[in-house]
Amino acid sequence: MEIPDKEDNIEQPDNGDRSEDIxxxxxxHPISEDQAAPEPNSNEEKGHALPEVNDNNEAELKGYxxxxxxxxxTVLILGLLAFILAFSWVIHQPKTPDPQEGVYAxxxxxxxxxxxxxxxxxxxxxxxxxYPKSAAVKEARVNGGYGMDTSxxxxxxLLNVVNIDKHDTMTFSxxxxxxxxxxxxxxxxxxxxxxxxxTHWGGARVIDFINQYKLATHSGKPLDPNxxxxxxxxMGLQTPDGxxxxxxxxxxxxxxxxxxxxxxxxxxxxxxxGAPLRLIIPIKYGIKSLKRIGIIFxxxxxxxxxxxxxxxxxxxxx
Amino acid sequence: MKQxxxxxxxxxxxxxxxxxxxxxxxxWSGTLIYWANDVYRIGFGDTTLLRFYPxxxxxxxxxxxxxxxxxxxxxxxxxxxFVNGLLYVAYTVFSGEWRLxxxxxxxxxxxxxxxxxxxxxxxxxxxxxxxxxxxxxAYTAIIIMGIGSLIxxxxxxxxxxxxxxxxICGGYTSARVIHFILTIGYVLFxxxxxxxxxxxxxxxxxxxxxxxxxxxxxxxNS
Numbered sequence: 001m002e003i004p005d006k007e008d009n010i011e012q013p014d015n016g017d018r019s020e021d022i023x024x025x026x027x028x029h030p031i032s033e034d035q036a037a038p039e040p041n042s043n044e045e046k047g048h049a050l051p052e053v054n055d056n057n058e059a060e061l062k063g064y065x066x067x068x069x070x071x072x073x074t075v076l077i078l079g080l081l082a083f084i085l086a087f088s089w090v091i092h093q094p095k096t097p098d099p100q101e102g103v104y105a106x107x108x109x110x111x112x113x114x115x116x117x118x119x120x121x122x123x124x125x126x127x128x129x130x131y132p133k134s135a136a137v138k139e140a141r142v143n144g145g146y147g148m149d150t151s152x153x154x155x156x157x158l159l160n161v162v163n164i165d166k167h168d169t170m171t172f173s174x175x176x177x178x179x180x181x182x183x184x185x186x187x188x189x190x191x192x193x194x195x196x197x198x199t200h201w202g203g204a205r206v207i208d209f210i211n212q213y214k215l216a217t218h219s220g221k222p223l224d225p226n227x228x229x230x231x232x233x234x235m236g237l238q239t240p241d242g243x244x245x246x247x248x249x250x251x252x253x254x255x256x257x258x259x260x261x262x263x264x265x266x267x268x269x270x271x272x273x274g275a276p277l278r279l280i281i282p283i284k285y286g287i288k289s290l291k292r293i294g295i296i297f298x299x300x301x302x303x304x305x306x307x308x309x310x311x312x313x314x315x316x317x318x
Numbered sequence: 319m320k321q322x323x324x325x326x327x328x329x330x331x332x333x334x335x336x337x338x339x340x341x342x343x344x345x346w347s348g349t350l351i352y353w354a355n356d357v358y359r360i361g362f363g364d365t366t367l368l369r370f371y372p373x374x375x376x377x378x379x380x381x382x383x384x385x386x387x388x389x390x391x392x393x394x395x396x397x398x399x400f401v402n403g404l405l406y407v408a409y410t411v412f413s414g415e416w417r418l419x420x421x422x423x424x425x426x427x428x429x430x431x432x433x434x435x436x437x438x439x440x441x442x443x444x445x446x447x448x449x450x451x452x453x454x455x456a457y458t459a460i461i462i463m464g465i466g467s468l469i470x471x472x473x474x475x476x477x478x479x480x481x482x483x484x485x486i487c488g489g490y491t492s493a494r495v496i497h498f499i500l501t502i503g504y505v506l507f508x509x510x511x512x513x514x515x516x517x518x519x520x521x522x523x524x525x526x527x528x529x530x531x532x533x534x535x536x537x538x539n540s
Contacts, residue, residue, distance in 0.1 A: 311390070
């Protein structure tokens with residue numbers, strides 16, 4: 001930020017000298033213990049004058065120092081100003097995807113870059129650490145009521161599923177879900193706000209549901225994770241009233257810990273925790289664990305996502 | 319007679335001054351994130367001596383309700399903080415500059431002596447090379463803190479994909495606490511650093527800009 005390029009050439013040879021000094025001398029330097037009262041600020045090992053200034057000539061020395069200081073401070077101040085300008089440029093860019101509630105477009109680009117980096121490191125073998133049931137809290141925190149209008153009747157509920165390449169809706173009852181093997185998980189539920197809680201959930205794995213009812217493939221054959229071309233790109237979920245909605249990349253949806261969840265602490269899911277059926281996806285922040293699933297759909301087009309529209313990372317992956 | 323004495327190599331000056339705004343953005347955006355679950359305090363039992371943070375602090379710096387924005391800035395500048403820090407460490411290793419920075423057995427005793435001297439409680443000033451022992455400890459500690467922030471940061475950022483890193487940090491909650499404490503550490507470091515630089519004077523400050531100090535010429539050196 002301070003020294004212009006052209007000066008590198010002048011300084012280069014001297015830097016070389018100096019680093020030899022550093023590697024060679026300081027350890028066994030005479031200055032260490034045998035000098036009882038050393039002079040303050042004695043920096044003996046770097047006492048070399050720069051080659052381009054004759055320091056026997058006081059006026060020349062002064063001019064040199066003044067020059068260097070002027071250039072250095074100018075570059076430093078311009079550099080910091082450039083930083084402030086770059087910052088100010090970012091916060092004057094349009095927000096995306098929503099001009100009011102989204103996030104500045106350049107930052108969205110970086111979030112996209114991070115998501116690509118993270119997807120390289122993602123593996124279905126990486127599991128969220130689990131705990132014994134005794135570690136789980138008795139009262140799971142209820143956070144956020146979007147899509148949870150109180151006129152909803154649990155007994156009238158049916159799960160609607162729109163398969164990929166299809167336009168008709170399939171419906172499933174709670175019994176259709178409970179027929180599948182029950183999987184329980186005790187894990188540290190993490191909210192994007194920063195709190196976490198060890199909670200105990202039970203339900204059917206999404207991958208079991210997909211396999212049982214031959215969903216999410218173009219060919220209609222059972223889903224094969226090694227054949228991503230046949231697999232839908234995304235799974236979308238919505239509350240019955242459509243007020244809250246999330247999108248998941250398919251790899252995360254079919255992760256072995258992703259559940260269509262109907263139990264909390266071994267009992268039926270409470271009303272305010274999304275009864276009768278909610279999603280539990282431990283490999284993502286809680287914003288993706290949609291309560292009260294009304295519709296599930298599979299698509300190659302990325303589904304709308306409530307918090308993505310409000311400036312958050314689409315991935316929200318842990 | 320005066321002479322010029324080289325002090326800070328060009329590379330170190332760049333790393334230093336780039337880190338300044340980058341770390342500032344990291345601390346600011348980290349505070350935007352922390353606001354969403356601001357549970358830390360200093361106190362005992364039910365008595366709170368200091369709450370992180372009082373509402374007046376949030377209001378004054380317009381912190382509240384910006385979690386999404388904070389995360390976006392934080393996960394952008396983390397790359398710059400990481401790369402700049404990595405290059406700095408690599409430079410000090412390969413240039414040999416680390417020998418002037420890393421404290422040794424005697425440094426801790428000398429650091430106390432330097433501190434006493436700085437507070438005018440003692441007339442004895444231990445001998446030093448480029449940095450005194452207190453500086454060596456501070457400038458090495460800040461690098462270890464930086465590494466700590468990267469590790470605990472990764473532990474919070476990807477606690478499933480990098481579950482072993484989270485485990486090393488003592489779990490998710492513990493990683494978040496350490497990450498926060500380190501940030502408070504940077505703020506304290508910054509305050510002391512600025513006070514020390516002001517006390518040390520212009521010649522010392524200018525060395526971080528132009529690389530050299532102007533000092534009295536010593537006879538045996540010329």
